Amino acid sequence: MIFVIIPAYNAEKLISSCLDALNDQTISRSEYEILVVDDGSTDKTAQIVRNFKGVRLIRQENQGPAVARNNGAKNAYGDIILFTDSDCIPEKNWIEEMIRPFKNDPEIVGTKGVYKTEQKELIARFVQAEYEDKYDVLKRDRYIDFVDTYSAGFKRKTFLEFDGYDTSFPVACAEDVELSFRMASKGYKIIFNPNAVVSHMHPTTFIGYLKKKYKFAFWRILALKKNPDKIIKDSHTPQIMKLQLLFFPLLLLSLLATIFYPKAIYLAFLVIAAFILSTVPFLKKVIKKDIAVGLLSPFLLMGRSVSQFFGVLNGTIQHIIIKRD
Numbered sequence: 001m002i003f004v005i006i007p008a009y010n011a012e013k014l015i016s017s018c019l020d021a022l023n024d025q026t027i028s029r030s031e032y033e034i035l036v037v038d039d040g041s042t043d044k045t046a047q048i049v050r051n052f053k054g055v056r057l058i059r060q061e062n063q064g065p066a067v068a069r070n071n072g073a074k075n076a077y078g079d080i081i082l083f084t085d086s087d088c089i090p091e092k093n094w095i096e097e098m099i100r101p102f103k104n105d106p107e108i109v110g111t112k113g114v115y116k117t118e119q120k121e122l123i124a125r126f127v128q129a130e131y132e133d134k135y136d137v138l139k140r141d142r143y144i145d146f147v148d149t150y151s152a153g154f155k156r157k158t159f160l161e162f163d164g165y166d167t168s169f170p171v172a173c174a175e176d177v178e179l180s181f182r183m184a185s186k187g188y189k190i191i192f193n194p195n196a197v198v199s200h201m202h203p204t205t206f207i208g209y210l211k212k213k214y215k216f217a218f219w220r221i222l223a224l225k226k227n228p229d230k231i232i233k234d235s236h237t238p239q240i241m242k243l244q245l246l247f248f249p250l251l252l253l254s255l256l257a258t259i260f261y262p263k264a265i266y267l268a269f270l271v272i273a274a275f276i277l278s279t280v281p282f283l284k285k286v287i288k289k290d291i292a293v294g295l296l297s298p299f300l301l302m303g304r305s306v307s308q309f310f311g312v313l314n315g316t317i318q319h320i321i322i323k324r325d
Contacts, residue, residue, distance in 0.1 A: 002032035002099060003156070004082045005072035007065040007172075009039040011086035012048055018086055019052050026093045029054070035076060036086075037068040045086075065172040069149065070164035076156060083152040085172075088198040090151075097196035098153045109158040109188045110180065112144065113151030113196025123209050126293045126300050127202035129286045134236050136285075138192040145184030146236035149176040151198050158188065166226070174219035181227035181234070192235075206300070210307040217311025222319045240278055244305040245312060247275045275302060 004022055008015055015036070022034050034055045038046045040062025049057045060071055073081050082098050084090055094113065101111045114135055117128050138144055149172070162182055169175035184190060203209040224231050233239065251271045257264035279298040287294025 001078035002080045003076035003078040004034045006036045007068035008045050008086040010041045010043045011045045012043040014087045017089050021089045025095045027096050035072050037072045039068040064170045066165035066167045066175040081156045083149045085150050088150050091197045101191040107189050109155045110190035111153040112147040112192050114194050115200045121204040124202040124204050141235045143189050144192045144235040147180035174223040178223040181230050213307040214311040217308040218315040221315030245309050248306045248309045
């Protein structure tokens with residue numbers, strides 16, 4: 001038996017589309033169960049879920065998505081548990097594709113799918129291009145160490161052996177990464193399956209995008225603190241992205257240097273030029289599919305690097321220097 005687990009918090013506007021899609025899959029409905037964990041919603045989420053025949057509902061006080069997913073796993077009884085989010089719409093063959101790696105290789109304990117979007121907004125298209133760039137990185141390795149909960153699958157026994165998601169993460173950010181880091185570090189095999197697709201609504205404004213990048217960077221520091229062997233490299237993050245984090249501090253230092261040495265302005269121009277040069281591989285890849293996003297990508301990536309730098313800086317202060325978990 002397969003269990004699909006969906007944490008939900010105030011998801012009344014989104015949960016119906018997710019459940020409709022899950023109720024209409026290519027495999028027989030008798031082969032899987034759907035379990036929604038309502039994480040203390042104050043809207044009509046629970047009422048809406050109850051209207052779906054064959055969908056099981058568990059309610060808990062608001063404790064965050066990590067606790068909700070773990071609660072769902074403990075209340076499941078299948079061999080395989082799948083996770084998606086209440087704001088995702090799985091494609092018709094999503095469950096079939098998510099369980100395929102487990103059928104092909106008994107040593108596989110986890111699998112990861114992908115996002116897609118039909119949005120027309122430029123920022124949303126850019127975000128999708130970012131994800132696809134990272135998917136290209138994932139495709140290079142036979143086994144991966146990075147599984148996001150929007151399209152995730154695990155052997156339930158292994159998931160519970162690892163005590164599930166780390167509940168010290170109070171928000172939906174990096175707790176999924178931290179678990180897959182732990183599993184991979186212990187030698188467990190996880191597979192990337194780009195054919196397991198869920199639709200999603202990405203940020204549509206530049207400010208919303210930057211806030212999300214800051215949040216991801218802030219909480220990623222906690223995941224890396226718990227798994228320091230992943231600081232240098234993981235199977236998902238392009239190495240150039242890490243180098244681009246140096247852009248803002250180097251630019252700031254070169255501009256400050258002009259106070260004492262005016263010709264240091266040339267160093268500032270060199271930093272900017274080096275950063276733009278670092279975006280060329282991404283630009284060349286994206287411009288083939290979307291000219292507007294490709295041409296704007298150096299400036300959007302510049303904003304990303306600044307936002308991530310502050311997220312990393314504050315995350316380091318909070319999680320490592322002050323040691324708040």
